Amino acid sequence: MPHRIIQTIVIAAALLLSANPSLASDKKPEAPGASAGSAEKGAKAQKPAAPAKNKAAAAAPVKLVDINSAGKAELMKLPGIGSAEADKIIAGRPYPTKARLVTRNIIDREVYEKLKTLVVARQK
Numbered sequence: 483m484p485h486r487i488i489q490t491i492v493i494a495a496a497l498l499l500s501a502n503p504s505l506a507s508d509k510k511p512e513a514p515g516a517s518a519g520s521a522e523k524g525a526k527a528q529k530p531a532a533p534a535k536n537k538a539a540a541a542a543p544v545k546l547v548d549i550n551s552a553g554k555a556e557l558m559k560l561p562g563i564g565s566a567e568a569d570k571i572i573a574g575r576p577y578p579t580k581a582r583l584v585t586r587n588i589i590d591r592e593v594y595e596k597l598k599t600l601v602v603a604r605q606k
Contacts, residue, residue, distance in 0.1 A: 562593035
């Protein structure tokens, strides 16, 4: 009985893993009525999508603020953090995770949602 359950799980996992590559194809369907020859001409005439990728790559990566070592001025630059919140963050250090800002009632959940991608809690 346990052997049959394990065998069923393995088969189900194999089916799920084999289905994913077919769902992630990058090919876009052609316009109705377009032939293969006209599709090649259209592809050559269009500009490549590289400039759009270059703009995204050119954007400067966001510098994460470490809540365990940042100064008051740096913390106050974060959205929703004022002088009082910055003082609370500094007084409650060290934080094992950035989520502790909410669990220790340092900041509200709404404020945390705004800044969770901008902060990190590095350990020494």
